[in-house]
Amino acid sequence: MSENKLWKFLNRPASPQPPTPCNYTPILLSDSKGNYLKEFIGNTVVDRKVKFWCRSGSTVEKSYKWLKANIENKIILHGKLWIYVWLGTCNIATKGGNFISLTSEDNQAVLNITHYFQEFSTLIHRYPECKITFLETPVFSIESFNKSRNHPDPNIFKNQDLKLQDQILNVKTKYRSSTPVFAIQIHL
Numbered sequence: 001m002s003e004n005k006l007w008k009f010l011n012r013p014a015s016p017q018p019p020t021p022c023n024y025t026p027i028l029l030s031d032s033k034g035n036y037l038k039e040f041i042g043n044t045v046v047d048r049k050v051k052f053w054c055r056s057g058s059t060v061e062k063s064y065k066w067l068k069a070n071i072e073n074k075i076i077l078h079g080k081l082w083i084y085v086w087l088g089t090c091n092i093a094t095k096g097g098n099f100i101s102l103t104s105e106d107n108q109a110v111l112n113i114t115h116y117f118q119e120f121s122t123l124i125h126r127y128p129e130c131k132i133t134f135l136e137t138p139v140f141s142i143e144s145f146n147k148s149r150n151h152p153d154p155n156i157f158k159n160q161d162l163k164l165q166d167q168i169l170n171v172k173t174k175y176r177s178s179t180p181v182f183a184i185q186i187h188l
Contacts, residue, residue: 088137
């Protein structure tokens with residue numbers, strides 16, 4: 001789908017009666033990426049249908065604890081839920097002031113993410129009116145982010161970028177079977 005066709009689709013008015021009934025309310029549970037996405041799509045058909053539960057700096061653990069404490073009220077409020085979990089970047093990279101850095105040199109962040117993804121699955125399994133999909137943690141660059149924030153020497157983060165890519169790939173490998181592959185499936 002071309003970008004022009006995507007914009008036409010997003011900006012067309014919603015039909016009063018959808019061609020197929022929506023059995024689930026789509027929910028995006030995310031960190032600041034979700035806020036940027038919501039801002040980007042603006043007031044479109046997608047924005048009116050999808051509920052965004054996003055908090056800047058939210059880790060997988062914080063989001064899991066929040067969902068666990070609030071899921072029953074959210075089911076009462078919205079009915080059946082299909083939760084799209086798009087988390088992990090705030091576990092792998094830590095923000096200090098204006099800059100970010102790799103959270104851990106080893107795979108501790110990966111273990112933490114995969115542990116809480118399993119906790120999410122277990123939690124949602126207890127609610128038959130809910131489904132869950134894990135969206136891929138996107139690859140990003142610590143060096144580029146810090147450069148955009150005017151770090152005096154962003155090149156010192158090149159090594160961290162390599163480790164970050166390995167950690168994200170490790171998370172993707174563990175959850176590839178249950179996550180959409182954006183690079184491939186977005187073009188279908």
